[in-house]
Amino acid sequence: MSIEPADLAPHVETTWADDFVVELRLRDVPGDVIGDLLTEVESHVVDSGTPAHEAFGDPTQYAAQIAETAARPDPDAPGELVPIAIGAAAMVVAVGGVVEWWQDGTFERTGGTVALVLGVLLAPFVIARFFAPLVRFVLTAPWWKSWLLAMAALVPMVGLAVLARPWHIGTLPAPPVAVGALVLLAVAIVLELRHPSPVDPLLAPGADRATADEAARRDARRTTLLVWATQVGWVAAAAATGILINRLAG
Structure with a gap:
């Protein structure tokens, strides 16, 4: 059974989480790393009470910053x-x-x-x-x-x-x-x-x-x-x- 972004981050805006995950996937970030990142966003949103778009900004830009160090180095064959x-x-x-x-x-x-x-x-x-x-x-x-x-x-x-x-x-x-x-x-x-x-x-x-x-x-x-x-x-x-x-x- 597949895990959806909403399963890991139920308190994060659905559109923000979806855009964040899609951009990370497109930049070839591993699934376990994405899961860790979503959990961190969820914890921050719950603890601070601040929506994800205010705390982390645009999801695609935030994902692009993360992917600079978290993405796989080699493309698919x-x-x-x-x-x-x-x-x-x-x-x-x-x-x-x-x-x-x-x-x-x-x-x-x-x-x-x-x-x-x-x-x-x-x-x-x-x-x-x-x-x-x-x-x-x-x-x-x-x-x-x-x-x-x-x-x-x-x-x-x-x-x-x-x-x-x-x-x-x-x-x-x-x-x-x-x-x-x-x-x-x-x-x-x-x-x-x-x-x-x-x-x-x-x-x-x-x-x-x-x-x-x-x-x-x-x-x-x-x-x-x-x-x-x-x-x-x-x-x-x-x-x-x-x-x-x-x-x-x-």
Whole structure:
């Protein structure tokens, strides 16, 4: 069972505590250190009767000051993103392969397909590289600005795929392409489930680290499985939509 900031600091304003924890997480401060810091803030608020925003100021600025000495020195390894990138690219190929299999049995390799697959392969690494500023922007900006940011990322990739579509590279039988992509997707899912990203739960002072880590791993596996299941559902829905459109057009 995960611990929430409100569990460790019930007398601290919820928005202050949440913003404080999010900023510390984005700056890669360990969960046990965050738990200690929240407990210290809670003790000060209770003892002094002063709200956290008056005693410690802006939560993001306070977190930034702490992170200068408390953050981990090494960033996460980009190799952890490989299964995600491969799985996402496999989904793109699988959708096209299934649709073409149903249509005429041939898979047309075009410049558009290559551009789309490369874009999907690179996307997880780009998002990871700019993860912290992206999250800050999404959490603080109006929804329409977040939407514009998403469109600014998607439109060039989709536009390039459309423009490169007339570039014909070759033709392959659709069945092995579709099956191979689905198998690759399954392998990516298994790799992600067997080797999930390292967990770092929020810990109360004196809490048992091993128990908390195991609970966090179970939550992480369930979340990973749910995400992949949702994406597989999108593959099925996209393939079914493409088949329906082709049938109606035919």
